[in-house]
Amino acid sequence: MSDNKLQFPLTVCTDGEEFIINKEEDPTSPNQFHHDYDGDRGRSKRRRRCGQCGPCQVKENCNKCNFCLRRDVLKQTCIYRKCVYLRSKPKPYPSPQGGQDFNQVTSPPPSQSVVKNNRTPPASSLQDGPIVSGHNAQISQTSAGTFNPFTPVSSAGGPNFSSSDSLFKPPVPQFSHPSQPSMAMSISSPENVLPPQIPPYNPQTMPQIHSGHSSMTMPPCVNDKMLPRSSQESSSFSSPFNHQHVQNDPLRYDSYFNRFSRTTPTNDPRTNLPSPCMHHPGLPSPYHGTTSHVDRGPYNGHYVRPPTIPPYLPSSSNMLRHFSSLPQRYPMHPPPPPTGRYGDGYSEPSQYPAAYNSYGLQPTDMQMPIHGMSHHHPFNTFSNINRYQPPQYEQSSTCPKNVCGPPAFPSLALGTLRVQERPQGIHNFRCNPFYRPLPWEKQFFHPIHQPNSAMSDDSGKISSASSGFECDVICIDDMQMNAYIRSDGCNSIEIEIEGPHSPNEQNKYDDIKKEKLIEPDVNCNYKTKLCSPRKITVSGLVTIKQDLGDEGLLQLDIPGNKVTLEESALDFSLAKYSCNIIDLLKFIETEPRNELEIQNEIQCN
């Protein structure tokens, strides 16, 4: 079992994350399996772990899952360590002359998958070859720009697999955005979710937004889950948080679980930034602690992802199944019956409970708000894959809580995402009126019914009350985000941006620019925004991915730009959020009226 021997351009998708592992003609790569056909027996040789996907990065067994608990009998690897690539059910090898394409069976996980939240992926989801990009065995993440981590990526990115790989190919997104026609093809709907893929991170690939005649590079999200699918689709700009110093770090594989990142905080300007919110002193800095799981890894050039696919993809159905089955931290809905070969371990996120049953996980193991990290995992970070308990921070004590219901879209199937900018921003970030209690501050397992209030004055314009939601507040420097997380997939995010009112603040922004957090061509705009206190409310489709065990993904899909947030990041991955916010802002800026309406598919858990 060489976990690290497989190096290839392998695209793997795991829930919401798409990872592209670039291969260097390594014979051992999964691709090689094309040639591993064992003619004598008519079946392929045993596949090996890709060694690059998130699960493969996990070196320790959780000891809690069914496989771990019953290792002797089941003889299966820990659910958390199950290679994404191997999660797909191996297909029987057709005879060499057989009509079936080898690639179909043996090729590595599909490159584009998207995962999760998929409602039943159409058969078409198997289309599209995997996207391989990046260089030198780096995991790249597709850019958020045009690509939806949760949606299949168009082959435009340069599928590495032949059409015969349909099995692993994600469906080609067909919906387009009026304002961004060019991206139409690259955006895929969640429904097309493919099997999990390896979170691709393209260090150099950044999402690109085209506004009018100019294109602006958007900072890739730190969160690998947000990256554009392909370099083509994604802009070439580098994320503000895309740090070069990290790009070459082979270990920066955070894509999948956002941990493993060796990122050095040192150069990160944000390091010097004051705590985002004084009301959240407890917010751990991504750079604090032994591990900076800041999740910047992938983005920094290791993943060209679309997150967790962050990671790799077998047949879409399989992968989806697998990931979805990971234990969920927020079992809000009755879990559908697990399905799939690894159903117990790899089923829909929403099937959280199932996961318990199947893997012997106790609900308490994954429940929330427990202070401290997983004692099961070596990584003492929140991004820890085995983090069964989300860290908790006390913000409730200091911030006023606003439990008003966030705008939501009635339709879960197809939603319209609307980004609205509100000039009358809120200036007091320290105490944000929009603050909502953390999910775990409420009833975790029972969605709270909130009045249809608005998170804002205009919320009424764009949304309807949601029946239940979880809210979180994210403070990033001067940016604050309120995220309403609902298990049903209809969520909203509010972002407040305060302009630099003081010299210090201005300096801060200057520093940011110095750090190239902002692309030159967009500095002006961005700065403008910063200088103009405002509040931006994004409501609509925010998907929550909960395929990664206790780590859910909060994903916001916007044509041409994807904002993906890890649920877990709500607590702490400031870096990610910052990046996401910036992306979002930039994207909004590209819109004529700072208002856009897009078609987006909602992924409901």
Added chain:
DNA sequence: TCTAACGTCTCG
């Protein structure tokens, strides 16, 4: 040789 765990088969 041992261990891990992939892949197949069987059962419900």
Added chain:
DNA sequence: CGAGACGTTAGA
């Protein structure tokens, strides 16, 4: 069809 059991394979 899914879940589980286990033979078998591959790496250490």
